[in-house]
Amino acid sequence: MKTILIIHQSAELYGSDKTMLYFLSELDKTKYLPIIVLPFDGPLKNELEKNNIKVVIAPVLKIYRKMFTPKNIFKFIKEYHQGIKAIDSLNKKYKFDLVYTHTLAALIGILFARKRKIKHLWHVQEIIAKPKVLNFLFKKALSLGCNHKVVYDSIATMNFWIDNNSKLTKKSEAVWNGVETKNIQSFTNAELQEVRENFFFSSKEEIVISLVGRINSWKGQQLLLKSFNQLVNKYNSIKLVYLGSAPPNQEIFEMELKKQISEFGLENKVVVIPFQKEIEKFWNAIDIAVVPSTEPEPFGMVVIEAMLAKKPVVASNHGGPTEIVVHNETGLLFEPNNYKSLSDALEKLIANKELRKLYGANGFNRVNTTFSLENHVNHFEKIFEELLN
Numbered sequence: 001m002k003t004i005l006i007i008h009q010s011a012e013l014y015g016s017d018k019t020m021l022y023f024l025s026e027l028d029k030t031k032y033l034p035i036i037v038l039p040f041d042g043p044l045k046n047e048l049e050k051n052n053i054k055v056v057i058a059p060v061l062k063i064y065r066k067m068f069t070p071k072n073i074f075k076f077i078k079e080y081h082q083g084i085k086a087i088d089s090l091n092k093k094y095k096f097d098l099v100y101t102h103t104l105a106a107l108i109g110i111l112f113a114r115k116r117k118i119k120h121l122w123h124v125q126e127i128i129a130k131p132k133v134l135n136f137l138f139k140k141a142l143s144l145g146c147n148h149k150v151v152y153d154s155i156a157t158m159n160f161w162i163d164n165n166s167k168l169t170k171k172s173e174a175v176w177n178g179v180e181t182k183n184i185q186s187f188t189n190a191e192l193q194e195v196r197e198n199f200f201f202s203s204k205e206e207i208v209i210s211l212v213g214r215i216n217s218w219k220g221q222q223l224l225l226k227s228f229n230q231l232v233n234k235y236n237s238i239k240l241v242y243l244g245s246a247p248p249n250q251e252i253f254e255m256e257l258k259k260q261i262s263e264f265g266l267e268n269k270v271v272v273i274p275f276q277k278e279i280e281k282f283w284n285a286i287d288i289a290v291v292p293s294t295e296p297e298p299f300g301m302v303v304i305e306a307m308l309a310k311k312p313v314v315a316s317n318h319g320g321p322t323e324i325v326v327h328n329e330t331g332l333l334f335e336p337n338n339y340k341s342l343s344d345a346l347e348k349l350i351a352n353k354e355l356r357k358l359y360g361a362n363g364f365n366r367v368n369t370t371f372s373l374e375n376h377v378n379h380f381e382k383i384f385e386e387l388l389n
Contacts, residue, residue, distance in 0.1 A: 002097040002388050003033045005087065005118075007060050007109035009102075011042030013277065014214060014244075015301040016103050016125050019153075019177050020044070025051050026180075026377040032384065035094055037087065037108070043277065058086035060106035063134065083108040084115065091116065097388055104128070104138055114146040119387050125153045127160050127298050127319065143168045149387055151175050151380070153299035154320035160296075173383070176323070178376030179304050181368045185280050195285040199273055202239045207350055210241040210286040212279070212302050215254045215272075220292030220316065222260060227292075227343040229264045235350050240270045243282060283309035287356060288349050291315040294337050300324060304371045307331075307363030312356050314345045324371065330363035 008020050021044060024034055034053060038045055039060045048055050059079035087108065090096075100121045101109030113120035122142060128135055142150050142161060150172045152158035162169040196202040209228065213219050221242060228240045246254040254272070261270045276282055283289075289306035291297065296319025303324045306313050313331035315321035325331045332348065335341035349356050 001031060001033050002384070003035065003094045004384070005090065005094075005096040005099045005109070005112075006034050006036040007099070007101045007106050008036060008038055008044075009060055009062050009105040011038045011040050011044040013043045013047070013275070013279075015299075017044045018301055019125070020102050021047050022178065022180060022373050023377060023380065024048060024053050026373050028377075028381060031381070033094070035090060035096075037083075037090075039106075056086065056090060059083035059108065061108040061111070062105050063107060063138075080108070080111065084112060087112050088116075098384065107141070110141060110144065110147055114144070117146075119148045120146055121149045121151065121383065121387060122147055123151045123153070124157060124161060125298050127157055127296050129160075139165065139168070147171075149173070149383060151383065153177050154323055156296060156319045156323065157298040175376065175379045175383075176371055177299050177301055177304070178371050178373040179301075179308055179367065181308065181372045181374075184308065187281055187284050191281065192285045195281055199276075199282070200239060200241050200271055200285070202241075206237050206239045207235075207288065208239050208241055208286045209288045209290060209346065209350075210243060210282075211290045211292065212243045212282070212306075213291075214244050215242065215246045215257060216250060217253060218293060218295040220290075220294050221253075221257050223294060223337065223339050223342065224290055224292045225257070225260055225264065225266075225270070226339040227346060228270070229266065230339070230343045231347060231350065232266065232269055235347075238269070238350060240266075241286065242270070242272045243276060243279075245274045279305070280309065283311065286311060288346065289313045289331075290342075290346070291321055292334075292342055293319065293321075295319075297321055304367050307360075307367045307371075310357075310360035310364045312349055312359035313363065314342065314349065324366075326362070326366065329359070330366050331359050 010017050037056050037058050045055050059082050096118055098119050099109045099113040102123045104124050104126045110120055152174045155174045158172055158174040162172050200208055202208055211224055215221055289311045291300055291303055293316050299320035303313050303321050313325050315325050316336040317333035318336045327333045332345040334345045
């Protein structure tokens with residue numbers, strides 16, 4: 001059995017966290033023993049431990065835009081020593097065969113792998129163009145000889161990073177994320193109506209449009225609100241639901257969104273609710289899923305989650321979602337950052353219930369054939385074999 005040290009930069013249950021949880025739940029434990037390091041306690045840790053995955057809390061050296069100050073650089077150095085010490089202790093016990101860093105945001109994995117001469121796999125799930133200094137540093141890190149393989153969550157993500165970099169291109173590969181398609185949870189009409197009444201404050205007749213995800217500067221909450229405001233007078237039977245919260249210390253984005261809702265006078269038409277653990281129930285309770293990101297999404301787990309719940313998806317025509325959504329078949333792609341284009345796409349689905357059903361059914365079939373968790377894990381296990389043999 002091969003032991004794999006996995007470094008992940010969060011312990012919540014948003015996109016990349018779910019990807020890790022799904023992956024480890026399906027990984028062949030007779031071949032691989034995963035040990036995962038998280039930076040703090042949280043719901044991801046609890047879910048992993050339910051699956052008998054060994055979880056250790058230790059510094060992972062998260063990279064962020066405001067880290068280049070004397071205070072934060074000193075903190076970085078301190079956490080480096082703490083992290084290496086913790087992982088060295090684990091290595092004495094488990095003797096790692098491979099280090100797998102999940103997402104770009106954590107550096108402890110590549111530093112430890114280089115120090116102890118262990119093969120390293122980097123799974124990139126970000127597109128970072130700005131600030132330029134971070135873009136430059138990440139490209140350098142990915143190209144290091146001690147980083148033996150780079151996997152990207154979409155072709156769009158891969159093309160962004162390998163552009164004009166032949167050295168990185170040679171060790172790069174795109175592997176789409178996946179979701180569990182075998183044991184899909186079902187809900188009664190009464191359960192779904194309870195969600196609509198108690199969380200969405202919505203009737204059976206209303207068409208619920210939803211954006212699920214972090215409230216931040218680029219997920220498109222404000223853009224969607226502007227489009228919804230255009231439509232609400234024409235279609236009185238529509239409701240908008242934002243499901244998610246702002247990242248820590250970035251609550252200003254949620255405050256600004258709620259202020260805009262109030263300025264539009266949409267308090268009775270728009271609901272903002274925090275992240276929900278039983279997200280499948282909420283996906284099944286909505287009618288239209290929207291992914292209006294103003295910057296390219298690397299992949300878009302919410303897209304395949306919505307499609308698995310048989311919901312039509314309206315998404316910005318850039319980044320990873322363009323590889324998932326088939327325009328006019330599983331959903332609609334609109335011009336990025338264009339609220340009128342988004343309004344037109346939404347109106348097409350609002351006005352046609354049968355089209356919503358058709359796109360939803362087509363999306364469900366596409367997820368099952370193309371974005372299954374089984375396909376995702378099988379692909380990664382082949383990469384593990386390639387690196388370890």
